[in-house]
Amino acid sequence: MRSIVVALAVMTLLLIGNCQKGEKFDAEKERMAVSSVLNDYVESVIAEDLNLYSSCMSHDLGTVYFGAFGEPIYG
Numbered sequence: 001m002r003s004i005v006v007a008l009a010v011m012t013l014l015l016i017g018n019c020q021k022g023e024k025f026d027a028e029k030e031r032m033a034v035s036s037v038l039n040d041y042v043e044s045v046i047a048e049d050l051n052l053y054s055s056c057m058s059h060d061l062g063t064v065y066f067g068a069f070g071e072p073i074y075g
Contacts, residue, residue, distance in 0.1 A: 037056055044052035
């Protein structure tokens with residue numbers, strides 16, 4: 001019984017210690033990054049700039065884009 005309690009205490013301490021490590025989440029930094037991508041997207045559509053548009057999109061083959069017309073675009 002004592003070994004179970006000790007094991008649980010050690011695991012708890014390890015979990016608490018690991019939760020405190022790492023980078024802090026910066027919401028403002030993430031908000032600015034998302035805003036930048038959205039602004040680039042709008043600018044690319046207005047300017048009809050396919051290179052800028054392409055930089056805003058994911059090129060993962062598992063991604064599916066649905067537009068207003070036609071078939072979905074894969075990748």
